[in-house]
Amino acid sequence: MTKDLLLEINSVAKSYGPVVALKNANLSVRPGEIHALLGANGAGKSTLVKILTGVISSDTGYISLHGQKVQFSSPDDARKNGVAPVFQDPALIPDVSLQRNLALTGTNEKRFLKEIEAMGLSVNLNEIAANIELPTLRMIDLARALSHDPELLILDEITAALPIDLADKVIEIMNAQKEKGKSVIFISHRLAEIESICDWATVLRDGIDVDSFEANKQIEDRIVSAMLGEKNNVANATRRTKQSSQDTETLLEVVNLSGGKNLTDVSFEIKKGEVLGVAALEGQGQDFLFEILAGQSKPDSGEILVNGQKITFKHPADAIKLGISYVPGDRKSALMPQRSIRENLALTRFRGVRNWGRIKGKEENRTVDNAVASLEIDTRAKSQVKRLSGGNQQKVTIGRWVTTGFDLLLCFDPTRGIDVGTKQQIYELIRKFADEGKSVLLFTSELREIALTCDRAIVIYEGKVQANLEIEKCNEENLMNAAHGLVVSS
Amino acid sequence: MSTLKNFATVKVSKSIWALFGILIGLFLLTSFIDPYFFSIPAVGVTLSLAAPLGLLAAGQTICMLTGGIDLSIAMIAAGAAFIVSVKSPSGTATALLWGALFCILVGSINGLAVGLFGMNPLIMTLGMNAVLIGVFTVGVTTFLKGSSSMPEILVTASNATFLFDPFSWPLVIWAVIGGMLLFLLNKTGLGRLIYAIGDNAQAARLAGVKVWQVQWATYVICALLGGIGGVLIGGQSGAVAISLANPFLLPSVAAVVIGGTSIMGGIGNYTGTILGTLILTVLSYLLATINSSEAVKQMIYGAIILTLAWTYSKISQNS
Amino acid sequence: MKLSSKRIKTAIAVSATVALAMGVSVFAVPAQANNYKIGVSNSWAGNSWRETMVCAIKAEATLSGKVANVTVLSRNTDAAGQSADIRTLKTQGVDAIIVNSGDPAANNAAIKEATDAGIKVIAVDNAITAPDTTLVANDQVAYGRVGAAALAKAMKYKGNVLYMRGASGAGADTDRDKGFKAEMKKHKKIKITKEVFTNWDWATGGTLANQLLVPGKFQGVWTSGIDYNIVTAMTTKLKGKYIPVVGSDNNEFMKLTKSLAPKGFVGIVVPNPAIVGGYAAKVAIGLLDGNTVPAKNLLKPKALTYAKDKKEIDARIVATQEATFSATLSLPGKTTFTPSQLFRCKAPQDSDDGGR
């Protein structure tokens, strides 16, 4: 343990059942340092932050603060010891006024108002948190954290989807903390920010700190290569070979679609038999785009055309009727965890009142068994889907649509938190769909998947299509740059 | 590759055996105290008395499987019995039809309010309960004035032996309807959806299921089951009254909970509820036999529900 | 200083209550002679017996020509609720309150407030312990006694009795128990082997009968008025081997007493007329007229059997009325209405000719 370090995280590991979230994470933060914590989705950043702030406890390893070993029992405990986190989802009680939210954490109101004033904001302390816009709420959460004079401020993707002026404010605040000799751990996807303000950067990948270095000019390449890691582990993945099918008909066309919190003006089209990739950082409105196309949410404006016909969806059933099927990003929202694989796979068969009658057992057996076989679902834990591994659960959510048939599959980050072997199977499955003449809209947070599986890709940045790239241009650097708002020639 | 054929989980069947064991234990204990209980007529009586509770609990089971609850089921039962009794001069079949229409109406209101308007099932059915009490209290002196006894044929059917002891008509009715319900839950699309929306309504919606339709159907079926139960109660007691089925309301919830159906929905089955119903019925006979005071009876009742529910939650947490 | 939301809430609560409290008196209507207002508080609604009782009060009040208004507060409620109803009747400005109480002592505070204010309080059916009140009821002790005596006789003074009481704690139940147990004590060979409460609930009574009736176990049944479905249960449970049952003047019970008599069934009818309510109304009007009325006005019940009182039982059965109808249509000298007036069930303010 080094005395002059503010924080030292040593060999911390954490598993949730069979899922390993953190393998072996190390991190050192000096006083007066802005430390960037980087990593792809699922690299273990959030788990590390949760351990650091006492939300969960680690399986092994230790944390020391000022050279003293510590183990925080709760976020409150962490806060009292000078470690204050601000999460992407503000930890404010929705139905309670700001004043009472402050009282709950024992925050000094005057001090808080001073911090808010310094941010150039004004708030009504009597307003209940649920009525406040998310960006403002994040700033309020930040101001509350600052009011406790933290030795170490942890900002977990706080600038994601924050308007430029507020994001600049956050950077000012970090610099001010630094001047006061306090430290900040900053988690962000905006590489430009990291270059300009951070002193040091640590990159996590698959639960391990793979690289840690001084953050000065021109470190983008190093960050990106550390985040992406060795590409060998997917070397035997077959690349997309079929050339884009430009001469075929358009299946779906989206015109000037806006809605939700971030989606402002999106237009694109998908051809039959095409796999269209979607790349975007967190919070660019891509999730809402998928929900609109699935009939789950309604757009504020814009048009959707299927086979040239303008359509509107009232219910997911309307989309399904048109052959549009949706595999949501959060598997939990698509699965019935306590029911069997069979029931989960066969669910869509009963969606109409006409199919409420007797189940045709043999036919169901056949389709279910086909899906199980073609997706190679591991059926050992067949009785309850919640006992399956993440990869097999994901196969079930996709397999459901294999039993029904579809024209367009909307896949939202289908490989998140899934082992490499299963990922490979899912890529192949998506390719197979395309070969059968079906279309796939695939959002993925792992950019290499786009080159492996797609015919074409669009990149969404701040609610708009930033780039529309043919497969040849879909290398990770281009996608990463476009996703960060940089112009990439198509 | 028929590895997927049986979808009853090992855990559930284990707990079913445990419940069965408790039932046998209670039965033997009761027989030990009152030897008459260990006889075919006594078993027949017990089974025929368990039938109405079994039917009300059946309705409660499907509501709870969808994550709901029906606290108006006792008033639906009493209401159906009332209507059948009042309409009996125009023929038993007509009277039963009126009763069924009443159940469908009330069930539809419950189901649509829950399904389409997102009403909390607890408040919806609680409110419906109050409305029905009011309607029937007013009705007794006005539009429902008249008979307060059940049609002769229903009284006979609710009490008579079927072929030979211990088979009684109520038991046969319960068995037939229970069998239909088991078929509905395990072998039909609607049954699948009842489990599905109870487990994850969002997932069902994303799969294209119109969740409100399922909830509508569920509450209508629940009301019909309650209505049949109510007619049986009316038949067995030979008279109808507004408070007819009140003593069955909380036991109908308790039987389902004892039977291992989760109040959150999605897990459980009617087999468990049947055992829960029988356990409660034998228990009430036992408590009546040992001349226990109402106080002790209530305490044992509560303690048993709590113990069984706690045991269940521990079993499911451990796996 | 900003007012907190809680403080505002409290301020509103206080001011609202004060506003109510300070409300001015409006429409003071003095009670005039022969223009009485009678209030009824009934703790149990939707029950045939109690409905008939209320109808009898209304019919008698209307016929008297001296009553302007009968206000009925009839609902299923507990002691606090009935106390609130009695107080409400007082605020309503009634001159007399007829109360059928669910609990002998629980409404005493509210009743005392009424009697202190000069309101005549008449307890009907169930006795109450409050002072300065008048009781109009069936003699429930005698009810228990004569039924017990007749049952003992029908059982040939030996055997086991299934004793099906009313509701634990109700005044009538306690009194009937007193009479029943005292009489049965005289008969050494008769044993009360099972004592249960039906809560005067037909479903509970029927269920208990189905559960308890076993061939040979009992030689007689006493019921507190939940009667005819017990007899029905015997048809199946005892395979038609009927044992004597004490019941009340319920329409269906008397019909069964008549129709099953050839099959050896001994039904003992101990009337408990619901139209005692009409008698209570008459007593109330008498009190308001300034007449002296004894504190206790009791009907003397007697036990009827089909063998002995064939004519009377035949005459009592009202074919047009429901099974649970309390089939006593007049109390000579105590009520004046005709059956059709009773069935009309109109209070003075409802009638075409009555009213304020």
Add this chain to the structure above:
Amino acid sequence: MNLVQARRQSWNIGIVVLVLILGFWRINQLPQFGSYEARTFILGILPIALLSMGQAVIIIGGGINLAIGAEAVLINCLSAKYMAGTSFTTSVFLAFLFIGIGGLVGAITGWIVSASGIADIVVTLATSFLLVGVAMFVMPQPGGGINQGVADLIGGKDPNFIPPLIWLILPLLIIWIPLYRSRTGIAMYAIGSNKDAAFLSGVNVNRTRIKVYAVGGLFAGLSGVVLTGITLSASPFATISSTATLNSVAGAVLGGVSLAGGVGGLAGPAMAALVLYFIPNIMLASGIDPAYSQIITGALTIFVVLVGGLLRKRTGKT
């Protein structure tokens, strides 16, 4: 009051307006209105208003207690049994003791919910049987009593309406307002509103849940003792407890407490009790069978929850 507060208070303002309209209507129906009539109003709502407040605390904390009526019945029986024929001081002492026992019973219920992980509704369904059983054990038959001086202190000597009014308002002032302002009070709202955010804000969720049930139990205990003071007796019947429980839920919900948790206060449920009291009485005086009021009460509860739910959906809260 600024706009923000006005918006948040809209439910309470609505129910106050409703109470005032119904109140004046009812007063206009009466031959006269004075102290006795005011006392009648308050005595008519006091036990159920207190019980609704207790249920409201629990629902705000994200739970529901189906045994709250049984708790009140138990305390009613305990107090009527042991306060009968006692001196003034003993009765006062016992009153506080039994209110405390109410709180303890609530705390134990909360502990069972926390420790077992069973749904609140199942636990309290079971305890409702248990507690009624205990109540019947304590007092197999209706009866009991209370020192008359204490009874006058609760129900007020005719026609003094101040004591019952104090019993209605004092718990708000001395239990609820200090609690509402304390960190524990905020924590109660927090666990009902969003358990995760509450945990991140440093709330001990399980301990707070026990406190929520304990406070609910205190109000139930209060309701039980007040019942003894008003009726001078106790009745150990299950029907009373279940009716009271159902009314307490209706009162809390009508009073603006969201079943989703985290929303509402205690003044609303007290007002709602007045609304539920006025409706049958107004109907009665207008010559309508009061049984219709049961229909109106039920329909009103459904309607209010329906509209409240739709409004919340529109303002974005799910």
